[in-house]
Amino acid sequence: MQTLENFDVQGKKVLVRVDYNVPLKGGVVQDDTRITASLPTLQKLLDGGAALILTSHLGRPKGGYEEQFSLKGIAPVLEGHLGRPVRFVEGLPSSNEVAQAAAGLKAGDVLLLDNVRFEEGEEKNDQALNGKLAALADAFVLDAFGSAHRAHSSVSGVAAGLPHAAGLLLQREVDALNRLTENPQSPYVVIIGGAKVSDKIKVIENLLPKVDKMLIGGGMMFTFIKARGGQIGKSLVEDDQVDYARGLLDRYGDKLTLPTDAVAADQFAEDAQTQVVPADQIPDGWMGLDIGPDTQQAYAEALKGAKTVFWNGPMGVFEMSAFAAGTNAVAAAVAGLGEGAYTVIGGGDSVSAINKSGQADKVSHISTGGGASLELLEGKELPGVKAMA
Numbered sequence: 001m002q003t004l005e006n007f008d009v010q011g012k013k014v015l016v017r018v019d020y021n022v023p024l025k026g027g028v029v030q031d032d033t034r035i036t037a038s039l040p041t042l043q044k045l046l047d048g049g050a051a052l053i054l055t056s057h058l059g060r061p062k063g064g065y066e067e068q069f070s071l072k073g074i075a076p077v078l079e080g081h082l083g084r085p086v087r088f089v090e091g092l093p094s095s096n097e098v099a100q101a102a103a104g105l106k107a108g109d110v111l112l113l114d115n116v117r118f119e120e121g122e123e124k125n126d127q128a129l130n131g132k133l134a135a136l137a138d139a140f141v142l143d144a145f146g147s148a149h150r151a152h153s154s155v156s157g158v159a160a161g162l163p164h165a166a167g168l169l170l171q172r173e174v175d176a177l178n179r180l181t182e183n184p185q186s187p188y189v190v191i192i193g194g195a196k197v198s199d200k201i202k203v204i205e206n207l208l209p210k211v212d213k214m215l216i217g218g219g220m221m222f223t224f225i226k227a228r229g230g231q232i233g234k235s236l237v238e239d240d241q242v243d244y245a246r247g248l249l250d251r252y253g254d255k256l257t258l259p260t261d262a263v264a265a266d267q268f269a270e271d272a273q274t275q276v277v278p279a280d281q282i283p284d285g286w287m288g289l290d291i292g293p294d295t296q297q298a299y300a301e302a303l304k305g306a307k308t309v310f311w312n313g314p315m316g317v318f319e320m321s322a323f324a325a326g327t328n329a330v331a332a333a334v335a336g337l338g339e340g341a342y343t344v345i346g347g348g349d350s351v352s353a354i355n356k357s358g359q360a361d362k363v364s365h366i367s368t369g370g371g372a373s374l375e376l377l378e379g380k381e382l383p384g385v386k387a388m389a
């Protein structure tokens, strides 16, 4: 990868792709790890005499502007961290307003664009959008490790039209994760949970031969439990992937570990009625929102003595305290390995969860990318990394 070393930005406008896809509640940032993680790159570019145009996505808008996915609320948080004004331009990054604002930038100025996924062309890696984004700046820096697995306009497409380099975060992440791909020490345990089932279930197949054990939790568990013929009620499931999950269980049943019990709820709410039930007997109309106490214990046991651990995806809906116990128990078990193991936790929500549990300082590497880390670990070349060659 081309890096920031010897990358001259003096007097230049630099378009920086960051990943500010942070957890929000009522528009308020719940965890600013992804924002603070970008600061060394931003500061280095500013110290080098650049003006910055920052672009990011937030969530998964359906196409066009949606207020709940605006980056507006990020600007004051970033301003606080950078200690200098951050100008925010609402609306489409390809608008005339943005082009005008970019044209007027002076060294030291910082401009934050609104959600790049409001652009129809972003996820299609559309040539016209690539050109419009490139026209805003003199150079491009990719620092959005969490999005580096997306071959999107603002990640890889725009790079072809501008001198480009990987930011410090992207570089640091790739280095830290390479420790997991180059001779990871055994026992190597991977834990996968969360809600992005259709994305991440595909990664499991390539990852399984490389690890000693894989512990499944979160919303990911129910597609596997259904594949085994279990009752999952209204739990999150990816019906298209049930056959695939069955195939994985047939081939890797010895490594793939599923929860034996779950916390079921009668509604998706903090004050729901709850009961602990066998994971394959979720009552009709109920949904599994956390792993149960027996699974917590079994997973803590499975992690004992591990030398390498990677974890992406919370074990339950940890944002609600009624369903946070499983995530906290696994966080404690991973953190408890201390210096004796190389432990990595990745993903926007997983990092928020480990921060909330107060154990983040006992983990070897906190990664800003969940899906991106998983794809690196399964041996794929990330489009963002490739574009920084």
Ligand SMILES: Nc1ncnc2c1ncn2[C@@H]1O[C@H](COP(=O)(O)OP(=O)(O)O)[C@@H](O)[C@H]1O
Residues within 6 Å of the ligand: 193, 194, 195, 196, 197, 217, 218, 219, 220, 236, 288, 289, 290, 312, 313, 314, 315, 316, 317, 318, 319, 346, 347, 348, 349, 350, 351, 369, 370, 371
């Ligand atoms: N059993 C479950 N049912 C529904 N959602 C779940 C369940 N377990 C975890 N989640 C949700 O998964 C989300 C995080 O998933 P994901 O985006 O894949 O993780 P990360 O951001 O760490 O990569 C959290 O918001 C959490 O509430």
Ligand SMILES: O=C(OP(=O)(O)O)[C@H](O)COP(=O)(O)O
Residues within 6 Å of the ligand: 019, 021, 059, 060, 146, 147, 150, 196, 346, 347, 348, 349, 368, 369, 370, 371, 372
């Ligand atoms: O939060 C992200 O990924 P993650 O949940 O796998 O860590 C990234 O911002 C990528 O978002 P996307 O999965 O909507 O492309």
